[in-house]
Amino acid sequence: MTELEEIVRKLEQGDASLEDAIALYQQGMILSKNCHEQLQQAEQQLVAVVNEDGSQQPFATDGEK
Numbered sequence: 001m002t003e004l005e006e007i008v009r010k011l012e013q014g015d016a017s018l019e020d021a022i023a024l025y026q027q028g029m030i031l032s033k034n035c036h037e038q039l040q041q042a043e044q045q046l047v048a049v050v051n052e053d054g055s056q057q058p059f060a061t062d063g064e065k
Contacts, residue, residue, distance in 0.1 A: 004031040 007028040010016060016024060051057060 004028055
């Protein structure tokens, strides 16, 4: 995430050459995809709650009961 923020900062400065800007953008897209995949994996892990007896039940917020 820190690396992605650094890329955004460099692109926002606007002083990179076109070739550098394209390379930074491509690298940023790869990092963004990786962050998105990690977030999805974390969300999937939080979908179920493990009860004291080891059984799982779907996670529900107060509005979903």
